[in-house]
Amino acid sequence: MKSLLVLFSYHHNNTEKIAKVFAKVLDAQIKTPQQIDPEGLQEHSLIGFGSGIYGGEHHKVLLDLADKLPRVTNRKAFIFSTCGAPMKFMELDRAEFTRYVAENHSPLREKLQSKGYMIVDEFSCTAFNTNSILKLFGGINKGRPNAEDLKHAEEFAQNLKQNL
Numbered sequence: 001m002k003s004l005l006v007l008f009s010y011h012h013n014n015t016e017k018i019a020k021v022f023a024k025v026l027d028a029q030i031k032t033p034q035q036i037d038p039e040g041l042q043e044h045s046l047i048g049f050g051s052g053i054y055g056g057e058h059h060k061v062l063l064d065l066a067d068k069l070p071r072v073t074n075r076k077a078f079i080f081s082t083c084g085a086p087m088k089f090m091e092l093d094r095a096e097f098t099r100y101v102a103e104n105h106s107p108l109r110e111k112l113q114s115k116g117y118m119i120v121d122e123f124s125c126t127a128f129n130t131n132s133i134l135k136l137f138g139g140i141n142k143g144r145p146n147a148e149d150l151k152h153a154e155e156f157a158q159n160l161k162q163n164l
C-alpha cells in the first residue's frame with residue numbers, strides 16, 4: 001500500500017507534528033500541496049489531506065489543490081487537521097467537538113468526494129493558537145498537540161493501516 005500525506009502547516013507547525021506520526025505508522029511520504037502534481041496522485045492507494053483550520057475550513061492552498069484534482073474511482077483518502085478552537089469551544093464534550101470538526105472538514109470533504117475520493121476516516125485535535133488578539137494573552141491550548149494527542153494520532157493511523 002503506497003500512502004501519501006499532503007500537508008500544509010505553518011502557524012505553529014501543529015499539523016506537521018500529527019502528520020509525522022501518521023507518516024511513521026503508514027510509511028508515507030509528506031508533501032506540501034505546492035509539491036503535488038494533481039495528475040500524479042493516481043499511484044497512491046491512500047492519501048491523507050491535512051492542514052490547520054483557518055476561518056472554519058482547511059487552508060486555501062489545500063482546498064485549491066482539491067479543486068485541481070482529476071476525477072478518480074475507488075481511491076481512498078482521509079482528512080486531518082488541528083484546530084485552535086476558540087475559548088467558547090474549550091468546554092466542548094467529545095460529541096460536540098466531533099461535530100465542530102465535521103463542520104470544519106466539510107468544505108475539503110465535499111471537494112474530495114466530488115472528485116470520487118472515498119473518505120475513510122477523519123482526525124483532528126486541539127492545538128496551540130496565537131491568532132489575532134489571542135497572542136496578547138500568550139495564546140490558547142499551549143503545549144498541544146501534547147503526548148496524548150500524538151498517541152491518539154498513532155492509534156488513528158494504526159487503525160487505518162489495519163482496516164485497509
Ligand SMILES: Cc1cc2nc3c(=O)[nH]c(=O)nc-3n(C[C@H](O)[C@H](O)[C@H](O)COP(=O)(O)O)c2cc1C
Pocket residue numbers: 008009010011012013014015016051052053054055056057082083084085086126127128129130131132
Ligand atoms: C489566521 C488564522 C485563522 C484561524 N482560524 C481558526 C478557526 O476558524 N477555527 C479554529 O478552530 N482555529 C483557527 N485557527 C487556529 C489554527 O487552526 C491552529 O492554530 C492550527 O493548529 C494551526 O495549524 P498549523 O500550525 O499546522 O498551521 C486559526 C489560526 C490562524 C492563524
